[in-house]
Amino acid sequence: MITLAEENYLKAILKLSKNSENSISTNAIADELETKASSVTDMIKKLTDKQLVDYVPYRGVNLSKSGLNKAIEIVRKHRLWEVFLVTKLQFKWDEVHYIAEQLEHIKSQKLVDALDTYLGYPQHDPHGEPIPNKDGQFPKSFSKRLSELEKGSSGQVVGVSQDNQSFLQYLNSLKITLGTSIRVIQKIDFDNSLEITINNESAHISNDVARNLLIKQK
Amino acid sequence: MITLAEENYLKAILKLSKNSENSISTNAIADELETKASSVTDMIKKLTDKQLVDYVPYRGVNLSKSGLNKAIEIVRKHRLWEVFLVTKLQFKWDEVHYIAEQLEHIKSQKLVDALDTYLGYPQHDPHGEPIPNKDGQFPKSFSKRLSELEKGSSGQVVGVSQDNQSFLQYLNSLKITLGTSIRVIQKIDFDNSLEITINNESAHISNDVARNLLIKQK
DNA sequence: TTTAAAATTTAGGTAAATCTAAAAATTAAA
DNA sequence: TTTAATTTTTAGATTTACCTAAATTTTAAA
Structure with missing residues (x-):
């Protein structure tokens, strides 16, 4: 039997795996789950015993076949x-x-x-x-991250790749929701932030936000 | 915050309270939750600290006002x-x-x-x-337990007061479900079992079953 | 009303999931 | 390439919810 805590670890590792080719580090998991690195090491050992992850000490973890299946089922x-x-x-x-x-x-x-x-x-x-x-x-999926769009190109919001409440509420305040039309007016090299139009109203958003907005181009 | 284990204890105590006027004994709770009396004593102390139950050592527990509210919410x-x-x-x-x-x-x-x-x-x-x-x-509720019906009287099943799978599957095998018409043909004093008809087919059921069938008389 | 049986509690222990502090290994910087 | 900083692991504790075994209290029986 797989415990609730174990399920949360598997889910976190899957999420982190989506943004990197490499093994997932202890600290990355600790950050994701708002816990301590030492707790993560403990848990990784349990998951290793259950063959849900592959683990090399000091080198991080990867989901095993069965760990990946479990994680996907939770998602x-x-x-x-x-x-x-x-x-x-x-x-x-x-x-x-x-x-x-x-x-x-x-x-x-x-x-x-x-x-x-x-x-x-x-x-x-x-x-x-x-x-x-x-x-x-x-x-x-046929969507791109808004941060990957060229200057001048546009599309519709078809998703977000993060669903925490503060992010979504910020989007609400920007009047961005699913289906909203966005055009990239200017890309600022300095901090990778973007000048955009949201349904033809101009706005300025950080790279952090742009990376998490999924856009479908026409 | 109330934990999952605590919620299960509150629910068990509420259930046991429905069948008795008295305080609920440690053993009764242990039986209900399939755990040991010593574990129950431990948990009762925690619930007492949180003022969810009133407890007198060796004399059993009762739900407090707030414990009752919590238990009802779970139900x-x-x-x-x-x-x-x-x-x-x-x-x-x-x-x-x-x-x-x-x-x-x-x-x-x-x-x-x-x-x-x-x-x-x-x-x-x-x-x-x-x-x-x-x-x-x-x-x-306008229902009575089948076990409380007089010989000769009849009514319809409007509920059961237990919902474990084996009981419900036994009812299925007797062709008893919500709405089924039942008449009491004979009450056997010896074991309080009943001769009944189920949609006019005769059958014999134990007191244990009869107690858990809720009947509405016409 | 004394004693035996049953119920309950206490004492001491375990496993899961966490923590802090210290030790060890890896990585980056001088 | 040695040293300093960072990351990771280990060691040792803590809390929750259990357990067994022993002690205590209550109840029932002789």
Whole structure:
């Protein structure tokens, strides 16, 4: 049996793996989970014993095959529950993360499948993030990060690659939501921030924000 | 903050309180939760410190005002989730208990309220058990236990007062479900078992079963 | 009403998941 | 390439929720 804490570690390692080719460092996991490096080392040993990760001391970890499967299953549940909360219970997109963090740990294969069916096999969650299917496959994405767009080009927001409440609320304040049209007016080399237009209103956003906005170009 | 284990203790004490006027004994709780009496004593001390129960050593416990509120809230969540599973996700009534045991611990007042609204403020769960409202009030019940019916009288099954899987599956095998008509043909003094008819087919059931069947007489 | 049985509590211990502080290994800088 | 800084691990504690075994209290029986 896999514990709640173990599930959270697997999920964190998967998330960190998406942004790097290399093994995931102890400190990176500690930062992600807001815990201490020594706690991470402890837990990594447990995950190694259960063959959920491959670990070389001082060199970091990678998810094993079975660890990856488990992690993807948790992401699947998280995102399906988010869809449920927004489409059925009328939650806002910036309210669902905390609740889905709890719901993602409910154990019942039958429940996940029934939920998926009930929701109509959605491919994206309310933040535009892809929902892996029953076999762990992610739907193909045609989006780019806003930070990767050329000066002058434009597109529509189809997702965000982070769903913490403060980020989403900041987007709300910028009047950015799914479907919003954005054009890159100027790229500032100094700090990689961007001058953009949001539905033709101009604004200035940091690289940090631009990196987490997924854009589909026409 | 109240932990998962603490919530399970509160729920167990509430359940046991329904069947007795007296304080709840350590052993009764241990039996209910399939744990040891010494573990129960430990936990009772924690609950006492948090003022969730009133406790007199060697004399048992009772839920305090706030402990009762918490326990009722858990029951409310359990039963609302059961309604969700059966009415929206097409689960059978004997499949939902285990999953609802997990879902009842999800923490979000807003979620419970939204779920209640979404389900149309149901008053009973799929086993006919009453669902307390937002204020902790249980709907009035007009049902009796089958074991309390006189010889010759009859009525319809409107609920069960236990929802473990083996009991519900036994009912399925007897062709008893919500709405089934039952008549008491004979009461056997020796073991308090009953000769009954189920939709006019005769059967013999133990007192244990009869006590857990809720009947509404015409 | 004394004694035996049953129930309950206490004492001491374990595993999971955390922590701090110190030691060891790796990386970067002079 | 030696040293300093950073990262990671180890050692030793803590808290929660359990456990077993022994001691204590209550209840029931003789």
